[in-house]
Amino acid sequence: GAGVSQSPSNKVTEKGKDVELRCDPISGHTALYWYRQRLGQGLEFLIYFQGNSAPDKSGLPSDRFSAERTGESVSTLTIQRTQQEDSAVYLCASSLERGPTDTQYFGPGTRLTVL
Amino acid sequence: GQSLEQPSEVTAVEGAIVQINCTYQTSGFYGLSWYQQHDGGAPTFLSYNALDGLEETGRFSSFLSRSDSYGYLLLQELQMKDSASYFCAVYNFNKFYFGSGTKLNVKP
Numbered sequence: 001g002a003g004v005s006q007s008p009s010n011k012v013t014e015k016g017k018d019v020e021l022r023c024d025p026i027s028g029h030t031a032l033y034w035y036r037q038r039l040g041q042g043l044e045f046l047i048y049f050q051g052n053s054a055p056d057k058s059g060l061p062s063d064r065f066s067a068e069r070t071g072e073s074v075s076t077l078t079i080q081r082t083q084q085e086d087s088a089v090y091l092c093a094s095s096l097e098r099g100p101t102d103t104q105y106f107g108p109g110t111r112l113t114v115l
Numbered sequence: 116g117q118s119l120e121q122p123s124e125v126t127a128v129e130g131a132i133v134q135i136n137c138t139y140q141t142s143g144f145y146g147l148s149w150y151q152q153h154d155g156g157a158p159t160f161l162s163y164n165a166l167d168g169l170e171e172t173g174r175f176s177s178f179l180s181r182s183d184s185y186g187y188l189l190l191q192e193l194q195m196k197d198s199a200s201y202f203c204a205v206y207n208f209n210k211f212y213f214g215s216g217t218k219l220n221v222k223p
Contacts (some may be wrong), residue, residue, distance in 0.1 A: 100206030
């Protein structure tokens with residue numbers, strides 16, 4: 001694959017349900033980021049993975065949010081007991097390495113709607 | 116903490132030049148990045164400035180003044196396809212912090 005892919009592209013769920021969002025980064029990219037973007041807003045950092053290092057979870061808004069990544073491959077973002085305020089587009093990005101000069105490549109996002 | 120400020124919206128006509136400003140406050144600073152996002156699309160990287168001065172890439176240029184904690188994105192010869200949101204971002208402590216974005220409306 002040439003770019004970052006995310007699935008599903010859209011997810012509608014009921015309040016209180018758990019959801020799992022998936023991100024496939026560009027092959028060989030060691031860094032992976034998750035962001036949340038509410039309608040008309042900027043990107044809000046959630047979590048960052050770098051290789052096999054412990055992830056930086058400092059942006060996760062509550063303990064209902066968690067994420068995993070296996071090595072340098074797929075990552076999943078899980079939101080438990082979803083709330084209406086979780087409705088947003090969840091974007092994943094990968095970069096070759098960690099660092100300010102390294103370009104982030106974004107996936108198309110998952111639009112989550114919590115009813 | 117980190118904060119970035121950008122105008123929320125800018126309107127310009129096709130063929131014109133527009134400047135989108137970004138001021139930032141951060142406890143550490145490595146550089147300023149710019150991303151473009153079309154409605155419903157993913158952000159795409161435009162430019163990165165680590166040092167003071169102007170970086171030019173085709174119709175787009177980006178400027179940084181570290182002493183003023185200020186940067187801007189300059190778009191020349193505006194085209195309708197430039198209608199999008201533009202985000203500035205700073206890198207600090209292993210993560211990027213994004214501004215809230217500037218929506219650019221290009222009119223014919």
